[in-house]
Amino acid sequence: MHRSIVRTGIAAAVAWVFLQLGGCGNGGDSGTSSSSTAPATTTSVSGTVAAGTALVGANVTLIDATGAQASATTNAQGAYSISVKGMTLPFFIIATDAGGLSAPLSSVVARLPTGTAPAVANVTTLTTALAAMLTASGNPIELASSGTLAKVTLQSVQLATITLDTILANLLKQNGLLSSGFDPVGTAFTPNHTGADAVIDSVSLVTAANGGRTLLSNAAPGTTIAMNNKTAQGVVLTAPPVAANYLEPLASLLTACAANGTLSATSCSPAIDAAFKESGSTDLAIAHGLSESAMTGAVFGSPKTLAFFTSNGKQLALVQLPFTLASGTPGLLYSIAQQLVAPVTLANGTQLGWNLYGDQSSFAVAIMSHIQRRTYLDTRLNDVNRYESGLDITIPTASNPNVYSASVTGPGLAAPVWLMPRSALGSNSLGLADSALSAPPVSPATTGSNTSLYRWSWQSLSSTASFTPPASTGFYAAQSLDASSVPLYSTYKVTFYDMNGVQLGQSSVINPGSPLNAVAGSSIPWPTLQMNDATTQFLTPGTALADVQYAFSVTWSSLINDGLNLAYPVTSTGIAATAQTSGVVEQVNGFALGPANNTTVGQYQATVHAGVNSAGVQTCTNCPFPALTTGGSRLIQLGGGRDGTAYFDITQYND
Structure with missing residues (x-):
């Protein structure tokens, strides 16, 4: 009932907002509540791309209602300009930073000035929140589809702007801006940590548990607002206690x-x-x-x-x-x-x-959210293509020479999660235990799980196939968790033990990423492993490349949505191979690190060498990837990270 009343109040204010927004870069005399289908008369759209700082060298792509595209690159001040002559409103603008380390930013332009005056169209954290409010899911990338974009109306943009202004009222006032009538898309600003830029500095737009977007203030990260077409004016974000440029x-x-x-x-x-x-x-x-x-x-x-x-x-x-x-x-x-x-x-x-000041930990350990997409090329019953999510718990062995095992407790973990030495060659961090433990393991115990990815949620990619986690493992939760119950920036307690099971100490570790449900995987722009002849043979028993290999070249594409380069940057390409000989399991890992070879636009290649760990160190000699034969398996993993979350696209064959 309250939400209906609020939305009614918004509708009553639309006429006033027409006047307020009419003086901004997106202003004009078109007060229609439906999208304009007439070609724009202005010659160009320009603005600033920023998310706490100006994004230099960012790729900016403008998509119009018919699907036509134009692009530009930002300069040293984060500014860009794109010609829109002959293009059809509304426009969707998407910007990706040069390094790909943060999620793409978005903006929507539903109206342009009359005549040929250039229009201001910023692309920032705030405009991305606004774009998310024009979708049911809260994922602004949906608007990259011309069919979806064409349904965006001027009125819906104006209603979302009013709602966003109310949510930001405290931050706008703190930084000398009007708490009503502020247009984050059409108001020109300088990325200097004052004014509108200070408001951008003070908020974060993070991925919600189910894949949408959530807005919060750094002053009170426990208060989050889901940004979608149901967002109402009920919550006002808290202004931070210091100026935006304090650091x-x-x-x-x-x-x-x-x-x-x-x-x-x-x-x-x-x-x-x-x-x-x-x-x-x-x-x-x-x-x-x-x-x-x-x-x-x-x-x-x-x-x-x-x-x-x-x-x-x-x-x-x-x-x-x-x-x-x-x-x-x-x-x-x-x-x-x-x-x-x-x-x-x-x-x-x-x-x-x-x-x-640091986290004051005496041990090397990092915990962040993770989500993965797993695709199987075999037909084993439980090898169901699926998404999985949870925590990536990294405890490097070289930096912790006296640590043999560790347990982790905290939000989202119903029981302690244990890590111990891996049996796989080419590893440089502890792996999750094969089975649930009640006490620290002692030497020479090892784990064959070969993973540091704890899974608290899983979701089949098919409505006709279901996945059941193996019973009594140490890397799957006993029951699937709703990650929306896990607070953002949760702290985890890690307890470390030596080879005899004696406690060495404890650390408190903050997860900088968003807790995710597996279903969020459907909203992520994943890279695509190129299944060329070589890749197919490497992952298929009985072929030439299924034999022993010391190295393998992996290729993939980051292009999605009609050629947009939106997939997370792959910074770690990995291969894991397992073989069974006379009942003995042999596991060998290999990694290729750093920027991959960019063969053509959006196409990449990296060569993975067996026995090279994730730090780039050759850990063994004459330890090739074993042949893919009965009882064995091979997988190729494309790993990367954005905004404190680790992403893994895994393609696997289990024989």
Whole structure:
């Protein structure tokens, strides 16, 4: 009843909003409630692409109501311009950052100015939330289909704008903007962490458990609002306690430290606190599995705050640190910042009120959300094509030499999850136990699960096939979980044990990704493994390439939706092969890391060598992928990450 009343109130205000939006870049004298089908008379659409910082070199594609496309690339200020002469409203604009490390941003233009004046059409976190509100699912990529886009009306865009303004009222007021009549698409702004850009800095649009989009403020991440065509005005987001640019000094300070080849607590003060510790290291790079030499010359961008929180009397923040290596390769680090008791005055007079404090863990461990798509080429009964989701728990063995096993507890885990040494060659992290454990394993016990992906949800891709997880495993939940019950940025307790089962210590780890249900897999733009002759033979018994192989070249495409390059970037290509000989199971892994060879637009290739672990280290000699024979299996895995979530596309044959 309340939602109906709110929507009625919105409808009553439409006439006023026509006037308010008429003065913006999207304004005009077309007050119709249906989409215009007449060709646009303005010559171009331009705007700023930003999500906490300007996206430089982003690819921007504009799709009109007939499916026609035009594209551009953003400049150093995140600005773009696209000619729309002769194109038909409404327009859907989608922008992907050059590194592909964050989800695509979207925007919808339902009206243009009369005449030939250029129109402003920003593409930001806020406009993406607005686009999500024009769909039933909350997934704005649906609008890339001309059939769906053509149904978007001017009135629906205006209603969504009013609702969004109400949700953002506190943040708009904090940053000197009108809390009503603000048009995130058509209001020009500068990406300088003030005004509209500060509002963008203060919010996050994350993937919801079922695949839609959820908007939240970093001041109160526990309050989330599902963005779809049912979103009402009932909740107003909380404004953050500090200015949006409060962490900006860290970007230049960390860049200066990287130029000197060090990101340690002792050499990068005051950016990195003297008490900094993360994943068992006092060095920011090493804590994230990177070497000092790899980070030398890295340039850090503007930090993004995901959540403010308090712990042991300290004011802390979960932050995302974007960087670009000297080679041009982009990356993201997640860390904890703390508010200083007394701000530090820098050489240029700037006040540094916060610095990096780390998660204070004495052990190397990372936990993030994961989702995977599993496709089987065999016909075994339980090899059902499906999506699976849960947690990716990474405990590297080289960084934890005394750790033999670990247990994990926290939101979404009904019982402790155990990890222990893998039996597979070519591994560099603990694997999930084969079966549920009640006590720490002792040496020489190992696991044959060969995975760090704990699954709490699963969903068949077919309505006629069902999947039942194997009974009593250590890597499937006993019952499927609704991940919407798991709070965003949940903290997990990890307990570490030595080879004799003696406890070594504990760590608290925050998951920076969104808890997902398996069904969210249907909304994800997955890469496509190219099933050419070589790939088909490698995954088919009895063929030439089914024999022993020391290396294999994998190819895939990132193009979806009529050629849009939207799939997550594949940064780790893996192969796992298993064989059984006289009852003994042999498992060999192999990985190819880093940017793949870009053969043509949207097409990639990487060569995977047997025995090379996920850190790029050759762990064994003369250990090829075994032949695919009776009782054996092979899989190819395309792994990557976005926004704190790991993605895996897996194609497998079990003989």
